Amino acid sequence: MSSKTPSSSLSEGPSSQASASDSLPESSDLMPDLTPDSLKPDNQATSEAPKQRSAVDIDDVAPQRAHNANDLLHAVGALILAVVVIVFATYLHGITTGVEHDAKTAGQAFTWLMDLPVSILQQFLSFAIIISVLIHLLINREWFQSAVSVVALFCGYAVILVLSFVLAHLGVPALMDALQSSEGAGPAMLPDFYAGIGAFLTVAGPKRSRSSVKWGWNTLFIAAAVFVIVSWHSVAGTIVSFAVGRVIGLTLRFAMGTRTQGLWGSGIVQAVGNIGLKLTELHRREDDDETGALKSRLDDDLIENSRIYDAKDERGKRYIISVLDSLPHAAGYLNQLWQGLRFTGVAIRRDRSASDAIHHHFSMLLGLKSCGLTTPIPYGVMDSEESSLLVLDVTDNPSPVDLSNLTEDEMVDYMDYLAKANSRGYTHRRITPDTLAQIHGEHVIVGWQNGDYASGSTNIAMDKVQLLVLLATLTDPQLAIESALKVWDRQTLISLAPFIQKVAIPSATRNLPSWTKQLLGEVREGLNALDPRDEVEASEPVTLARFNVKSFLSITLLIIAVAVIFTQLRPNEVIAAVRHANLGWALVCLLLSMLAWVGSSITLGSFMDSDRRHPFDLFCSQAASGFTAVSMPAGVGPAFVNLQYLRKSGYKNTAATAIMSVTWAVQGLTTIVLLLIMGLFTGRNMLSGMVPTNTLVVVIGAIVLVLCLCMAITPIRRLIVDKYLPMLLSYAHQLVEVLSQPQKLASGIFGALILNIATGLGFWAALMAFGTSSNPLETIFVFLLANTLGSAAPTPGGLGAVEAALTFAFTSIGVPPAVALSATLLYRVGFYWLRIPIGFLAMKRLDHRNLL
Secondary structure (H helix, E strand, C coil): CCCCCCCCCCCCCHHHHHHHHHCCCCCHHHCCCCCHHHHCCHHHHHHHCCHHHHCCEEECCCCCEECCHHHHHHHHHHHHHHHHHHHHHHHCHHHHHHHHHHHHHHCHHHHHHHHCCHHHHHHHHHHHHHHHHHHHHHHCCCHHHHHHHHHHHHHHHHHHHHHHHHHHHHCCHHHHHHHCCCCCCCCCCCCHHHHHHHHHHHHHCCCCCCHHHHHHHHHHHHHHHHHHHCCCCCHHHHHHHHHHHHHHHHHHHHHHCEECCCCCCHHHHHHHHCCCCCEEEEEECCCCCCCCCCCCCHHHCCCCCEEEEEEEECCCCEEEEEEEEHHHHHHHHHHHHHHHHHECCCCCCCCCCHHHHHHHHHHHHHHHHHCCCCCCCEEEEEECCCEEEEEEEHHHCCEECCHHHCCHHHHHHHHHHHHHHHHCCCECCCCCHHHEEEECCEEEECCCCCCECCCCHHHHHHHHHHHHHHHHHHCCHHHHHHHHHCCCCHHHHHHCHHHCCHHHCCHHHHCCCCCCCCHHHHHHHHHHCCCCCCHHHHCCCCCCECCCHHHHHHHHHHHHHHHHHHHHCCHHHHHHHHHCCCHHHHHHHHHHHHHHHHHHHHHHHHCCCHHHCCHHHHHHHHHHHHHHCCCCECCHHHHHHHHHHHHHCCCCHHHHHHHHHHHHHHHHHHHHHHHHHHHHHHCCCCCHHHCCCCHHHHHHHHHHHHHHHHHHCHHHHHHHHHHHHHHHHHHHHHHHHHHCCHHHHHHHHHHHHHHHHHHHHHHHHHHHCCCCCCCHHHHHHHHHHHHHHHHCCCCECCCCHHHHHHHHHHHHCCCCHHHHHHHHHHHHHHHHHCHHHHHHHHHHHHHHCCCC
16 A cells, blocks of 8 residues: 555554564454554564564555354344244243253252242343443443443343233234243243343443353353242243344444454465465455445456455565455355356256365366366465465456457457356356456456356356457457357357356346447347247257246235235125126226326326337226335325336436426325315315324424434535435436426326326215215315325225224214215225236236336
């Protein structure tokens, strides 16, 4: 680094830098103002260091905290454990009862503890554990971790209290018997002792580095066993409390970050000395990412989440040292697990540790070198407990190529390189724009960390597809296919057509500016054109993705819809209401429901470009919102569907959000203006008491308070100004541009009027179906006001709140309660329940046309 400051360098002098790194105290990463002066007591060991180490020029940064993805994984595991125990306690009560009986029988020696008050013993153990751990943390000046540990303690107590209340409210006898001890050792169903202390110790840990935390866990486990034996706590309740504490602690620890304990500074110098390198210089590269995240570089063959150092030995030879720590690698391992779940029939590497990843990468480079391929030259590897090092010779360092001006010969070189690797069973498995490089003018593919050998035909085909589609994106599909014909035979290219799928293409390729939704279709058609047979249309794509986000959301919405229907639909009441209704007026109510969809589709379509406006697809998009309404609060479902439909219609995120927002604003403002105008004519004011007068003020005040707090904190203010404010200004520009077109605005208002009037007349028709005549204008006014208030409830489609608001509102203006309830049920049949299957069919059609 060109400049050194106390916060970015371990010391100011070359001789003291190495020793300062060695003697870095365990809690140094938690001290906000780390200066060389704070390390002076430990620097006294400098005189004891070997003379050759004192001459090493080390430029390195102090260790930082890292978010450990394993914390989230373990938190999910603890949550699953809690759920499983609750299910077992409810439906397999005999198992937990038997375990408790065996424990009590085996622990007769502890019966003397029954004479002691349980609360005193718990308080004593809690006090001893918390005080000992806090003293350890505070002595090491770990202020932030101490504070978060105490917060975790309070959160554990609070969450277990709330969970106990919820479980008690459910009132399942078998569950209450299993979770609550026969001795009744506390007012809550679940013991808060384990949740609070467990969360505290989890955040204060890890126990491998702090003896007080290890002692605290051992004490907690022993106490749990004793308390179960003497019937103070149940087995199921103890396990659930432990699991809740772990979930809270692990979540907070992930958010806070864990101290990195890998090799730094002179530790790296010592490590590489074991493989024959006597360094005189070690300088860390600065991170390119503004957020401080570690970016992949060509210098170390694109190792993910690694630290890169420039080094020079005593002979003047230069090297690249790549250091992969265990904590950053955990995120890469979870990504490998996700890819393994995502793909079916495709082999995915799973490098559990940083050492596994580096050693495999080292063997991949050596294997490719033995195939006669040019690669970065690996010198050796070295491991420690938390870090793994890969040393590379700088003489064969890859350099980037100009991807905007790729020639046909260059594309042939890359395809030939991949063909040679594939012919020996080596596959890359993640070919992206960054992997196309050159070494001494020779075009090579780099970044083999996630690759593997002894690969099957599916992985080889995916490699070829990734490279072919990447080159087609950078140049032209037909040119890429013609270049491939010079390296791969025609039959090989034809066999790749079933693998041309979006799931097989890395996101880095799909994020290129030249990527289009039609590109995969063009490549597939170009490959199919190589086959002279007529059976090309019959070839089916190979199944690569086990599932995707779209299918997951569809299944989730369907499950929620089914749950809502079976739990909230009262078939007897609905059937009775429909049976006594006039069939003609009931059909009118249903037709007005369809007309309301027409109105909303007019509003949305009025702000779209004419070439992207397809009336029936627009109608289907509004019908699809009828299905999402069963699983989302009122208004959220239509906004979600509209935004997704606009994106799939070719609009970018900013433009799609602007159009969706304008649609929502026009519909909302039209409803408000319509209410004001009708209120003047009807004179109705009996519903004013239903409006909570302070709600709007409280909401606005809360928003302003949060905004002021965010702007008062310097890092958050910079983030808002630098990142989010430009996005907001761009969105506002799009919004003003849409609203500044009077013709589109008038059309949108017309559609919103149809939507509101058709919806209001739908309830008027429901009243007419039960023989109750009313003024249509007055009915629309009362309906819009009551329905707006009811829809504000955060339930799917305003379920429950809308029925209550409509029944109360129309009863208040003289409609008999029985008729108001029956009309409300009939209205909800036409405007809610029957919309669910219609909306589901519309959603399937849009999904088939790739419009949702």
